[in-house]
Amino acid sequence: FCCDPDNLKTSTRSVSVDLNNDTALIIDIPDALCERDKVKFTVHTKTTLSSFQKPDFSVPRQHEDFIWLHDTLVETEEYAGLIIPPAPPKPDFESPREKMHKLGEGEATMTKEEYTKMKQELEAEYLAVFKKTVQVHEVFLQRLSSHPILSKDRNFHIFLEYDQDLTVRRKNAKEMFGGFFKNMVKTADEVIISGIKEVDDFFEQEKTFLLDYYSKIKDSTIKAEKMTRSHKNVADDYIHISATLSSISADDSTAIKKHFEKLADLFEKLRKVEGRVASDQELKLTELLRYYMRDIQAAKDLLYRRARALADYENSNKALDKARLKSRDIPQAEEQQQLCLQKFDKLSESGKRELTSFKGRRVVAFRKNLIEMAELEIKHAKVMLTMIYRCLFDNAYAIMKLALNVVTSRPFP
Amino acid sequence: MAEQTDYREPEPGRGEEFSPEAEPLNSNGQNSLLEEEEEEEEEGEDLFTEATEEVSLDSPERDVLLSDGPSPVTPPASLISPHLPHNHLYTHCSFDEMEEEDTPDLFDISILVSDPEKVGEGMNAYMAYKVTTQTSMSLFKSPQATVRRRFSDFLGLHGKLATRYLHVGYLVPPAPEKSIVGMTKVKVGKDDSSSNEFVEKRRAALERYLMRTAKHPVLLKDPDLLTFLECSELPRALSTQALSGAGILRMVNKAADAVNKMTIKMTESDTWFEEKQQKFENLDIQLRKLHCSLDSLVCHRKELSVNTALFAKSAAMLGNSEDHTALSRALSQLAEVEEKVEQLHQDQAGADFYLLAELLADYIRLIGSVKGVFDQRVRLWQRLQDSLLLLQKKRDAEAKLHANKPEKLQQARDDIREETEELEGKVQQGERDFEQISKTIRKELFRFEKERVTDFKEVIIKYLESLVQTQQQLIKYWEAFLPEAKAIS
Numbered sequence: 001f002c003c004d005p006d007n008l009k010t011s012t013r014s015v016s017v018d019l020n021n022d023t024a025l026i027i028d029i030p031d032a033l034c035e036r037d038k039v040k041f042t043v044h045t046k047t048t049l050s051s052f053q054k055p056d057f058s059v060p061r062q063h064e065d066f067i068w069l070h071d072t073l074v075e076t077e078e079y080a081g082l083i084i085p086p087a088p089p090k091p092d093f094e095s096p097r098e099k100m101h102k103l104g105e106g107e108a109t110m111t112k113e114e115y116t117k118m119k120q121e122l123e124a125e126y127l128a129v130f131k132k133t134v135q136v137h138e139v140f141l142q143r144l145s146s147h148p149i150l151s152k153d154r155n156f157h158i159f160l161e162y163d164q165d166l167t168v169r170r171k172n173a174k175e176m177f178g179g180f181f182k183n184m185v186k187t188a189d190e191v192i193i194s195g196i197k198e199v200d201d202f203f204e205q206e207k208t209f210l211l212d213y214y215s216k217i218k219d220s221t222i223k224a225e226k227m228t229r230s231h232k233n234v235a236d237d238y239i240h241i242s243a244t245l246s247s248i249s250a251d252d253s254t255a256i257k258k259h260f261e262k263l264a265d266l267f268e269k270l271r272k273v274e275g276r277v278a279s280d281q282e283l284k285l286t287e288l289l290r291y292y293m294r295d296i297q298a299a300k301d302l303l304y305r306r307a308r309a310l311a312d313y314e315n316s317n318k319a320l321d322k323a324r325l326k327s328r329d330i331p332q333a334e335e336q337q338q339l340c341l342q343k344f345d346k347l348s349e350s351g352k353r354e355l356t357s358f359k360g361r362r363v364v365a366f367r368k369n370l371i372e373m374a375e376l377e378i379k380h381a382k383v384m385l386t387m388i389y390r391c392l393f394d395n396a397y398a399i400m401k402l403a404l405n406v407v408t409s410r411p412f413p
Numbered sequence: 414m415a416e417q418t419d420y421r422e423p424e425p426g427r428g429e430e431f432s433p434e435a436e437p438l439n440s441n442g443q444n445s446l447l448e449e450e451e452e453e454e455e456e457g458e459d460l461f462t463e464a465t466e467e468v469s470l471d472s473p474e475r476d477v478l479l480s481d482g483p484s485p486v487t488p489p490a491s492l493i494s495p496h497l498p499h500n501h502l503y504t505h506c507s508f509d510e511m512e513e514e515d516t517p518d519l520f521d522i523s524i525l526v527s528d529p530e531k532v533g534e535g536m537n538a539y540m541a542y543k544v545t546t547q548t549s550m551s552l553f554k555s556p557q558a559t560v561r562r563r564f565s566d567f568l569g570l571h572g573k574l575a576t577r578y579l580h581v582g583y584l585v586p587p588a589p590e591k592s593i594v595g596m597t598k599v600k601v602g603k604d605d606s607s608s609n610e611f612v613e614k615r616r617a618a619l620e621r622y623l624m625r626t627a628k629h630p631v632l633l634k635d636p637d638l639l640t641f642l643e644c645s646e647l648p649r650a651l652s653t654q655a656l657s658g659a660g661i662l663r664m665v666n667k668a669a670d671a672v673n674k675m676t677i678k679m680t681e682s683d684t685w686f687e688e689k690q691q692k693f694e695n696l697d698i699q700l701r702k703l704h705c706s707l708d709s710l711v712c713h714r715k716e717l718s719v720n721t722a723l724f725a726k727s728a729a730m731l732g733n734s735e736d737h738t739a740l741s742r743a744l745s746q747l748a749e750v751e752e753k754v755e756q757l758h759q760d761q762a763g764a765d766f767y768l769l770a771e772l773l774a775d776y777i778r779l780i781g782s783v784k785g786v787f788d789q790r791v792r793l794w795q796r797l798q799d800s801l802l803l804l805q806k807k808r809d810a811e812a813k814l815h816a817n818k819p820e821k822l823q824q825a826r827d828d829i830r831e832e833t834e835e836l837e838g839k840v841q842q843g844e845r846d847f848e849q850i851s852k853t854i855r856k857e858l859f860r861f862e863k864e865r866v867t868d869f870k871e872v873i874i875k876y877l878e879s880l881v882q883t884q885q886q887l888i889k890y891w892e893a894f895l896p897e898a899k900a901i902s
Contacts, residue, residue, distance in 0.1 A: 209736050212734050213731075213734045213735065216727070216730050216731045217731055219727045219730070220724070220727040220728055220730075220731045223720065223724040224727075226720045227717065227720040227723075227724045230713060230716045230717035230720045230721075231717055233713040233717075234710065234713045237710040240709070241706045241707065241710065244702050244703040244706055245703065247699055248696070248700070248703065251692070251695055251699070254862055254865070254866050255870075256865065256869050256870070259870060260869075263873055266877075270880075362737075363737050363739075366744075366901065367898065370901070374891045374892075374895045374898055375895065377887065377891040378887075378888055378891045378892055378895070381887040381888045381891070384880075384884050385881065385884040388877055388881050388884065392874065392881065395870070395874055396874065
């Protein structure tokens with residue numbers, strides 16, 4: 001199953017605002033290949049920066065390479081005060097695969113047309129999942145390329161440029177870091193959050209807000225996903241209804257024939273649009289929520305790192321007091337305390353900047369997507385309305401004609 | 414900015430959809446009807462002369478049909494003719510004549526079933542429905558009548574009509590199904606949406622049942638139907654276990670099957686019947702399939718409605734949590750829109766069900782009736798063949814007797830002569846009955862097809878209107894939301 005480049009080129013980053021505004025480094029994923037479970041992305045870079053060997057180049061990358069890049073950024077001490085763009089989720093073809101399985105089982109009970117249409121729907125779903133995963137991987141890279149600090153990261157450049165398999169490098173990195181910091185954050189966050197006395201109002205507010213918002217947006221994402229899936233089910237039902245109406249119409253010899261034909265036709269047209277409504281809703285709403293849920297997690301991670309730095313600073317203070325008490329190792333303790341303070345201040349300053357711009361980004365993205373979603377809903381509803389009116393008119397017209405026939409012509413030949 | 418989705422506008426409609434095409438009326442049906450009408454006027458048959466017993470509700474079809482085994486000696490003529498109480502006005506009027514009487518009134522009647530009310534408590538409780546009849550027809554005592562009936566009353570009515578008319582070939586509309594689970598919930602007093610839905614479903618079904626029955630020109634004149642609609646007190650059904658419509662049909666069909674298995678297959682002289690039977694078999698399968706798909710649609714749409722409601726609540730919570738004021742407001746508005754959309758889905762699911770699904774369910778049951786009358790015709794043919802066989806045997810015996818000792822066995826000859834004559838009469842009656850049922854079935858099917866066309870057309874239009882309503886509302890809601898989304902800054 002290969003994705004057509006033309007299809008992908010029309011994609012826009014729906015969840016993030018235009019990220020490729022820095023022309024010095026432009027990244028996109030023009031095409032991708034799907035082999036069984038593995039997706040191979042073609043990462044294409046265009047750059048004017050001298051730090052790269054060529055101005056225009058492409059490399060093949062797998063999902064695991066993206067994860068490696070993300071993890072190395074998270075582990076980098078220097079970036080502790082930044083919101084690291086969330087890692088793209090693994091390509092998930094579970095849903096269409098399950099449907100394919102069900103379709104195979106139910107093949108015997110369907111007519112040929114029904115089966116063909118269901119298969120088309122299935123292929124469309126595969127394509128949609130595919131597009132989604134490409135988009136989400138692309139956005140990840142573009143977030144990095146548009147970040148003043150992260151875009152200069154050495155591993156990022158290696159990711160973009162290294163024309164050999166990254167697998168070896170990935171293994172080395174894992175051995176070095178062992179995912180220490182990541183695990184630390186995940187398991188200790190609640191303890192850190194509750195135990196630390198916050199000195200800064202801004203961060204106190206942010207903490208409260210982000211923790212609450214995260215749980216709410218996670219819930220919304222799940223519910224939105226259920227909603228769009230139900231919508232798809234309705235669209236699929238239209239396929240079967242249309243097919244059966246067609247067969248009844250074919251066998252019928254009464255005046256009903258035409259009506260069933262037209263109704264079958266209508267259901268077929270409607271299901272395409274309903275399918276669109278469902279997938280648009282998914283892209284503009286569900287994916288939006290999902291993306292910002294992960295982004296907020298990244299913001300929370302920043303808070304945790306800062307909270308940890310604060311804890312370190314407080315510990316260093318205690319150590320200094322103890323040293324002073326014992327009159328031993330005071331200079332080391334003082335130095336340690338200074339380091340911790342610097343680190344903490346740096347994190348706080350950078351963190352404040354990042355969180356403020358994050359809020360701005362979030363608001364803009366929500367605005368854009370909510371507007372687009374509303375516009376699409378209106379557009380689709382208008383299209384469906386036209387289709388239904390036409391069918392209604394045809395039906396009423398036919399009845400009228402029939403009535404006229406009875407009145408004006410001799411009923412018996 | 415290019416759109417995320419590669420959406421293309423649907424092709425504009427082509428002119429062909431509006432080009433006038435002649436819709437030929439069912440000329441076949443029409444012609445035969447014409448012939449039949451001419452014949453009937455000549456016959457003036459009297460089917461009611463033999464009307465004797467009234468059949469009790471306790472065992473309507475059992476005695477009538479099942480006792481009519483493969484080799485009866487003298488099946489009472491009352492089995493073949495419809496049962497009516499002896500003192501009835503129409504005693505000397507044939508069925509055919511009744512139809513030809515052409516009621517001077519136009520068919521103008523509306524029946525409503527409403528206001529379900531629970532009567533009594535616990536397991537003895539039942540639902541009473543208000544039945545309102547409005548009409549200008551002279552058949553009725555007054556232009557408006559309101560009575561209260563319970564479900565078993567409807568079943569009782571159907572039982573009587575089925576007993577009387579089914580086995581002469583009339584398509585008696587089946588009564589709504591019994592439901593132990595549904596009713597128990599109601600009795601127990603569960604006042605939740607599922608038992609309310611059940612009551613509503615039943616109410617609508619009862620209404621459709623009465624209208625369909627009343628639309629039948631012959632059934633409308635039935636005194637029991639009139640009593641049902643007009644009298645404030647109904648004699649309670651003798652048996653509390655009134656047979657359901659399906660129950661009666663099952664018995665009719667079972668009897669037919671029993672006979673079919675034992676005797677020779679009918680040689681169909683009339684291809685019309687063969688064709689029609691095949692057609693109805695096919696239609697049955699298709700309608701069942703469609704009904705199944707519709708059930709699925711109703712289910713999924715209800716799911717969609719529930720999930721939309723859940724999302725709406727979640728979005729509202731998210732809006733509360735959001736600290737950016739304008740975005741918070743927009744999210745709350747989104748939650749409100751989704752709440753309204755949830756109601757739309759709910760309503761549409763209702764239309765899917767009450768308009769389309771229930772119509773299909775009704776027709777699937779009606780086709781069951783059609784199959785029943787076809788089978789009944791075969792049974793009559795069987796009986797005729799049996800009589801013919803008996804007659805032949807008797808004649809052979811008579812001839813033999815004649816050949817041997819004519820003078821001595823005068824008495825025996827007389828006896829045989831008597832028996833032969835009786836059998837000849839039976840055969841004649843059997844032939845008449847078979848012809849009659851064939852005629853009736855043709856007429857009934859013609860009427861059935863016409864009604865089917867009308868019913869479906871009406872429902873299709875209503876359904877399309879429901880779709881229109883939904884989309885119009887959607888546009889309204891999202892257009893109201895759009896400025897809210899744009900107001901985020």
